[in-house]
Amino acid sequence: MKRHLAFGAFLFLCCVLPSHSEEYATLRQKMVEEVIAASGSSRPAPKVMAAMGKVERHRFVPSWLTLFAYRNQPLPIGYGQTISQPIIVALMTDLLQVKEGDSILEIGTGSGYQAAVLAEIAKSVYSIEVVEPLGKQATERLRSLGYDNVKVKLGDGYYGWPEAAPFDGIMVTAAASHVPPPLLKQLKPGGRMVIPLGASFMTQYLMLVEKKADGSVTSRQIEPVRFVPLTGGH
Numbered sequence: 001m002k003r004h005l006a007f008g009a010f011l012f013l014c015c016v017l018p019s020h021s022e023e024y025a026t027l028r029q030k031m032v033e034e035v036i037a038a039s040g041s042s043r044p045a046p047k048v049m050a051a052m053g054k055v056e057r058h059r060f061v062p063s064w065l066t067l068f069a070y071r072n073q074p075l076p077i078g079y080g081q082t083i084s085q086p087i088i089v090a091l092m093t094d095l096l097q098v099k100e101g102d103s104i105l106e107i108g109t110g111s112g113y114q115a116a117v118l119a120e121i122a123k124s125v126y127s128i129e130v131v132e133p134l135g136k137q138a139t140e141r142l143r144s145l146g147y148d149n150v151k152v153k154l155g156d157g158y159y160g161w162p163e164a165a166p167f168d169g170i171m172v173t174a175a176a177s178h179v180p181p182p183l184l185k186q187l188k189p190g191g192r193m194v195i196p197l198g199a200s201f202m203t204q205y206l207m208l209v210e211k212k213a214d215g216s217v218t219s220r221q222i223e224p225v226r227f228v229p230l231t232g233g234h
Protein backbone atom coordinates (compact mmCIF):
# COMPACT_ATOMS: atom_id res chain seq x y z
CA MET A 1 0.00 0.00 0.00
CA LYS A 2 2.78 2.38 1.02
CA ARG A 3 4.61 1.53 -2.21
CA HIS A 4 1.54 2.34 -4.27
CA LEU A 5 1.18 5.64 -2.53
CA ALA A 6 4.83 6.48 -3.10
CA PHE A 7 4.57 5.52 -6.77
CA GLY A 8 1.38 7.57 -7.10
CA ALA A 9 3.09 10.57 -5.55
CA PHE A 10 6.04 10.09 -7.89
CA LEU A 11 3.77 9.98 -10.96
CA PHE A 12 1.85 13.03 -9.73
CA LEU A 13 5.05 15.03 -9.26
CA CYS A 14 6.35 13.95 -12.68
CA CYS A 15 3.15 15.23 -14.27
CA VAL A 16 2.85 18.55 -12.48
CA LEU A 17 6.48 19.62 -12.04
CA PRO A 18 7.87 21.45 -15.03
CA SER A 19 10.63 19.22 -16.36
CA HIS A 20 12.30 21.41 -18.97
CA SER A 21 13.97 24.76 -18.70
CA GLU A 22 11.57 26.15 -21.36
CA GLU A 23 8.64 25.37 -19.08
CA TYR A 24 10.33 27.24 -16.24
CA ALA A 25 11.10 30.09 -18.66
CA THR A 26 7.40 30.31 -19.54
CA LEU A 27 6.42 30.37 -15.86
CA ARG A 28 9.09 33.00 -15.20
CA GLN A 29 7.78 35.21 -18.00
CA LYS A 30 4.26 34.93 -16.53
CA MET A 31 5.66 35.94 -13.12
CA VAL A 32 7.29 39.00 -14.70
CA GLU A 33 3.99 40.01 -16.35
CA GLU A 34 2.12 39.46 -13.08
CA VAL A 35 4.61 41.65 -11.17
CA ILE A 36 4.34 44.42 -13.77
CA ALA A 37 0.54 44.29 -13.68
CA ALA A 38 0.45 44.29 -9.86
CA SER A 39 2.95 47.18 -9.59
CA GLY A 40 0.45 49.65 -11.04
CA SER A 41 1.84 53.17 -11.22
CA SER A 42 5.12 52.16 -9.53
CA ARG A 43 6.05 50.03 -12.51
CA PRO A 44 9.72 48.92 -12.18
CA ALA A 45 12.28 49.96 -14.82
CA PRO A 46 12.55 47.59 -17.82
CA LYS A 47 16.10 46.57 -16.82
CA VAL A 48 14.83 45.42 -13.42
CA MET A 49 12.16 43.25 -15.00
CA ALA A 50 14.66 41.97 -17.58
CA ALA A 51 16.92 40.86 -14.70
CA MET A 52 14.01 39.10 -13.00
CA GLY A 53 13.15 37.47 -16.31
CA LYS A 54 16.64 35.98 -16.37
CA VAL A 55 17.26 34.76 -12.81
CA GLU A 56 16.05 31.19 -12.33
CA ARG A 57 14.10 31.61 -9.10
CA HIS A 58 13.30 27.87 -9.06
CA ARG A 59 16.98 27.24 -8.31
CA PHE A 60 16.83 29.41 -5.19
CA VAL A 61 13.96 27.67 -3.38
CA PRO A 62 13.95 24.26 -1.64
CA SER A 63 13.39 21.45 -4.19
CA TRP A 64 9.96 20.59 -2.76
CA LEU A 65 8.81 24.15 -3.52
CA THR A 66 10.04 24.52 -7.12
CA LEU A 67 6.45 24.18 -8.32
CA PHE A 68 5.63 27.46 -6.52
CA ALA A 69 8.86 29.28 -7.41
CA TYR A 70 7.22 31.57 -9.98
CA ARG A 71 4.20 32.58 -7.94
CA ASN A 72 4.23 36.13 -6.70
CA GLN A 73 4.68 35.07 -3.08
CA PRO A 74 7.42 34.69 -0.45
CA LEU A 75 8.53 31.11 0.28
CA PRO A 76 10.29 29.47 3.24
CA ILE A 77 14.00 28.70 2.72
CA GLY A 78 14.67 27.06 6.10
CA TYR A 79 16.05 28.39 9.41
CA GLY A 80 12.88 30.45 9.82
CA GLN A 81 13.83 32.66 6.85
CA THR A 82 12.10 33.44 3.56
CA ILE A 83 12.90 34.36 -0.02
CA SER A 84 11.10 37.67 -0.62
CA GLN A 85 7.99 38.04 -2.75
CA PRO A 86 8.94 38.82 -6.39
CA ILE A 87 7.02 42.13 -6.39
CA ILE A 88 9.05 43.27 -3.35
CA VAL A 89 12.33 42.22 -5.02
CA ALA A 90 11.29 44.26 -8.07
CA LEU A 91 10.31 47.30 -5.98
CA MET A 92 13.48 47.29 -3.85
CA THR A 93 15.76 46.78 -6.86
CA ASP A 94 13.97 49.57 -8.72
CA LEU A 95 14.23 52.01 -5.79
CA LEU A 96 17.98 51.48 -5.66
CA GLN A 97 18.31 52.75 -9.29
CA VAL A 98 21.17 50.34 -9.93
CA LYS A 99 23.49 51.20 -12.81
CA GLU A 100 25.85 49.02 -14.81
CA GLY A 101 29.10 50.00 -13.11
CA ASP A 102 27.70 50.00 -9.55
CA SER A 103 28.99 48.25 -6.49
CA ILE A 104 26.08 47.15 -4.27
CA LEU A 105 25.94 45.86 -0.71
CA GLU A 106 23.10 43.56 0.34
CA ILE A 107 22.41 42.63 3.97
CA GLY A 108 20.64 39.26 4.33
CA THR A 109 21.79 36.94 1.53
CA GLY A 110 19.17 34.29 2.37
CA SER A 111 18.75 32.16 -0.75
CA GLY A 112 20.94 34.48 -2.85
CA TYR A 113 18.05 35.34 -5.20
CA GLN A 114 18.03 39.10 -4.59
CA ALA A 115 21.84 39.14 -4.91
CA ALA A 116 21.53 37.40 -8.30
CA VAL A 117 18.93 39.94 -9.51
CA LEU A 118 21.25 42.79 -8.46
CA ALA A 119 24.21 41.03 -10.08
CA GLU A 120 22.38 40.96 -13.44
CA ILE A 121 22.52 44.78 -13.44
CA ALA A 122 25.43 45.91 -11.24
CA LYS A 123 29.16 45.40 -11.67
CA SER A 124 29.62 43.80 -8.28
CA VAL A 125 27.46 42.69 -5.38
CA TYR A 126 28.64 42.13 -1.81
CA SER A 127 26.19 40.22 0.36
CA ILE A 128 26.31 39.39 4.08
CA GLU A 129 24.40 36.56 5.79
CA VAL A 130 24.31 35.85 9.51
CA VAL A 131 22.94 32.25 9.36
CA GLU A 132 25.96 30.16 8.45
CA PRO A 133 24.29 27.26 6.58
CA LEU A 134 22.22 29.70 4.49
CA GLY A 135 25.33 31.74 3.65
CA LYS A 136 27.22 28.62 2.63
CA GLN A 137 24.35 27.28 0.50
CA ALA A 138 23.89 30.63 -1.22
CA THR A 139 27.64 30.92 -1.92
CA GLU A 140 27.66 27.49 -3.54
CA ARG A 141 24.44 28.14 -5.49
CA LEU A 142 25.62 31.50 -6.85
CA ARG A 143 28.97 29.99 -7.81
CA SER A 144 27.35 27.06 -9.65
CA LEU A 145 25.03 29.44 -11.51
CA GLY A 146 28.02 31.50 -12.65
CA TYR A 147 27.42 34.68 -10.63
CA ASP A 148 31.14 35.48 -10.35
CA ASN A 149 30.43 39.12 -9.52
CA VAL A 150 28.75 38.26 -6.17
CA LYS A 151 30.78 37.86 -2.99
CA VAL A 152 29.10 36.43 0.11
CA LYS A 153 30.44 36.91 3.63
CA LEU A 154 29.21 35.33 6.89
CA GLY A 155 28.59 37.71 9.76
CA ASP A 156 26.43 40.47 11.22
CA GLY A 157 25.50 42.77 8.35
CA TYR A 158 24.81 45.64 10.76
CA TYR A 159 28.49 46.55 10.48
CA GLY A 160 28.56 46.36 6.68
CA TRP A 161 31.65 45.48 4.67
CA PRO A 162 34.17 48.29 5.31
CA GLU A 163 36.92 46.70 3.17
CA ALA A 164 34.68 46.85 0.08
CA ALA A 165 33.10 50.27 0.83
CA PRO A 166 31.97 52.76 -0.35
CA PHE A 167 28.88 51.43 -2.14
CA ASP A 168 26.65 53.05 -4.77
CA GLY A 169 23.66 51.30 -3.22
CA ILE A 170 22.84 49.32 -0.07
CA MET A 171 19.85 47.01 0.26
CA VAL A 172 18.83 45.58 3.62
CA THR A 173 16.46 42.62 3.28
CA ALA A 174 15.62 42.16 7.00
CA ALA A 175 13.73 44.64 9.19
CA ALA A 176 15.84 46.86 11.46
CA SER A 177 14.79 49.18 14.27
CA HIS A 178 16.93 51.99 12.83
CA VAL A 179 19.29 52.72 9.95
CA PRO A 180 22.62 51.17 11.04
CA PRO A 181 25.16 54.06 11.21
CA PRO A 182 27.99 51.87 9.79
CA LEU A 183 25.89 51.27 6.66
CA LEU A 184 25.15 54.96 6.22
CA LYS A 185 28.87 55.65 6.51
CA GLN A 186 29.62 53.08 3.81
CA LEU A 187 27.17 54.66 1.34
CA LYS A 188 28.71 56.90 -1.35
CA PRO A 189 27.52 60.52 -1.58
CA GLY A 190 24.76 60.37 -4.20
CA GLY A 191 24.02 56.78 -3.16
CA ARG A 192 20.74 55.16 -2.08
CA MET A 193 19.80 52.71 0.64
CA VAL A 194 16.59 50.68 0.77
CA ILE A 195 15.73 49.31 4.20
CA PRO A 196 12.61 48.03 5.99
CA LEU A 197 12.27 49.72 9.39
CA GLY A 198 10.11 48.55 12.30
CA ALA A 199 9.79 45.73 14.82
CA SER A 200 8.63 42.25 13.80
CA PHE A 201 4.86 41.74 14.29
CA MET A 202 4.44 45.55 14.06
CA THR A 203 3.95 47.64 10.96
CA GLN A 204 7.21 47.97 9.14
CA TYR A 205 7.86 50.53 6.43
CA LEU A 206 10.13 50.22 3.48
CA MET A 207 12.33 53.33 3.58
CA LEU A 208 14.36 54.97 0.85
CA VAL A 209 17.40 56.72 2.33
CA GLU A 210 19.40 59.05 0.09
CA LYS A 211 22.83 60.47 0.80
CA LYS A 212 23.14 63.70 -1.17
CA ALA A 213 26.34 64.83 -2.87
CA ASP A 214 27.03 67.20 0.06
CA GLY A 215 26.72 64.29 2.53
CA SER A 216 23.30 65.30 3.91
CA VAL A 217 20.79 62.47 4.35
CA THR A 218 17.07 62.38 3.56
CA SER A 219 14.64 59.51 3.93
CA ARG A 220 11.10 58.77 2.89
CA GLN A 221 8.55 56.06 3.58
CA ILE A 222 7.62 53.98 0.56
CA GLU A 223 5.06 51.42 1.71
CA PRO A 224 4.20 49.02 4.55
CA VAL A 225 6.03 45.70 4.29
CA ARG A 226 6.65 42.49 6.27
CA PHE A 227 10.20 41.24 6.73
CA VAL A 228 11.98 38.87 9.11
CA PRO A 229 13.97 40.81 11.73
CA LEU A 230 17.60 41.83 11.40
CA THR A 231 19.27 39.70 14.06
CA GLY A 232 22.85 39.56 15.33
CA GLY A 233 24.70 40.82 18.34
CA HIS A 234 24.76 44.53 17.49
Ligand code: SAH
Nearest residue numbers: 108110111113114129130157173230231232
Ligand atom coordinates in the same frame (compact mmCIF):
# COMPACT_ATOMS: atom_id res chain seq x y z
N1 SAH B 1 17.49 38.50 0.28
C1 SAH B 1 17.11 37.13 0.60
C2 SAH B 1 15.95 37.04 1.57
C3 SAH B 1 16.17 37.72 2.83
S1 SAH B 1 15.42 37.00 4.25
C4 SAH B 1 16.79 36.34 -0.64
O1 SAH B 1 16.79 36.89 -1.74
O2 SAH B 1 16.54 35.15 -0.51
C5 SAH B 1 16.43 37.89 5.40
C6 SAH B 1 17.79 37.29 5.59
O3 SAH B 1 18.51 38.18 6.45
C7 SAH B 1 17.79 35.93 6.28
O4 SAH B 1 18.51 35.01 5.54
C8 SAH B 1 18.45 36.23 7.62
O5 SAH B 1 19.19 35.14 8.13
C9 SAH B 1 19.34 37.40 7.27
N2 SAH B 1 19.77 38.24 8.40
C10 SAH B 1 19.05 38.59 9.50
N3 SAH B 1 19.79 39.37 10.31
C11 SAH B 1 21.00 39.54 9.69
C12 SAH B 1 22.19 40.24 10.03
N4 SAH B 1 22.30 40.94 11.17
N5 SAH B 1 23.23 40.19 9.16
C13 SAH B 1 23.14 39.48 8.00
N6 SAH B 1 22.05 38.79 7.64
C14 SAH B 1 20.98 38.81 8.46
